[in-house]
Amino acid sequence: SQIGLGFGFLYLIALRPAREQWAALAAILIGYWTFFAVYPLPGEDFVWGTAGVTPAWPHWLHGPAAHWNKNTNAAWAFDTWFLNLFPREKPFTNNGGGYSTLSFIPTLGTMVAGLLAGGVLRSERKSSAKLGWLLLVGIAGIAIGWGLDAAAMCPVVKRIWTPSWVLFSGGICMLSLAGFYVLVDLWRQKWAVFWLTIVGVNSIAAYLIAHLFVSHIRKALVRHLGAHLFTLAGSAYDPVLIGAGTLLVEWLLLFWMYRRKIFLRV
Numbered sequence: 093s094q095i096g097l098g099f100g101f102l103y104l105i106a107l108r109p110a111r112e113q114w115a116a117l118a119a120i121l122i123g124y125w126t127f128f129a130v131y132p133l134p135g136e137d138f139v140w141g142t143a144g145v146t147p148a149w150p151h152w153l154h155g156p157a158a159h160w161n162k163n164t165n166a167a168w169a170f171d172t173w174f175l176n177l178f179p180r181e182k183p184f185t186n187n188g189g190g191y192s193t194l195s196f197i198p199t200l201g202t203m204v205a206g207l208l209a210g211g212v213l214r215s216e217r218k219s220s221a222k223l224g225w226l227l228l229v230g231i232a233g234i235a236i237g238w239g240l241d242a243a244a245m246c247p248v249v250k251r252i253w254t255p256s257w258v259l260f261s262g263g264i265c266m267l268s269l270a271g272f273y274v275l276v277d278l279w280r281q282k283w284a285v286f287w288l289t290i291v292g293v294n295s296i297a298a299y300l301i302a303h304l305f306v307s308h309i310r311k312a313l314v315r316h317l318g319a320h321l322f323t324l325a326g327s328a329y330d331p332v333l334i335g336a337g338t339l340l341v342e343w344l345l346l347f348w349m350y351r352r353k354i355f356l357r358v
Contacts, residue, residue, distance in 0.1 A: 155244040
């Protein structure tokens with residue numbers, strides 16, 4: 093839904109020059125940060141039951157970062173109004189995970205960052221200039237995002253897609269893209285990313301498998317291979333090993349589809 097709500101706006105931004113795309117990114121991040129920063133913190137008369145959390149919750153943020161706390165922030169307040177405009181079995185008070193409808197706005201910032209990176213890769217710049225751009229933007233994104241979190245000005249929180257998360261995660265993506273650009277476009281070593289290609293060419297199928305069948309795959313692995321197999325390295329590694337096994341099964345399903353030229357597309 094975050095991608096779906098933002099894609100129409102992304103299309104319009106994509107029609108504009110790169111300078112205006114940068115301006116749109118800045119407006120999205122600064123505007124959304126301001127939206128949260130100016131929203132008042134819970135007062136003494138705040139009804140904590142509506143937020144689904146208590147003052148004793150151990151994960152509260154403090155200082156300026158408190159404006160992004162779970163289910164007491166501006167996006168949560170918007171949802172308590174917006175989602176109750178529609179017929180419901182009972183009034184909406186909070187999302188158990190802290191997710192919010194308006195997260196599509198900063199997610200649009202992530203999408204614009206990808207749009208800018210794609211524009212650079214498709215441009216007539218020299219290969220060294222393209223690589224330098226990706227590295228510079230990547231390092232800057234990580235540094236600024238981490239710095240905002242460390243200064244308690246804007247915490248890095250994926251669930252509500254904070255502006256600092258857009259910068260931090262976007263920086264990591266830029267550096268990853270730089271690595272793949274070198275490996276595939278410059279060194280011509282496509283074989284090294286074949287295992288990722290299997291997922292990329294059938295991304296919709298991968299998404300559906302992960303959301304519809306992952307629990308069944310996990311149960312099947314434990315049932316047929318035995319729970320003891322995943323605890324040989326210690327119970328602490330149980331989730332990691334089961335997760336790795338599940339991912340392998342998902343990849344094999346996608347590989348089977350790839351070999352038979354079965355692709356889900358819109």
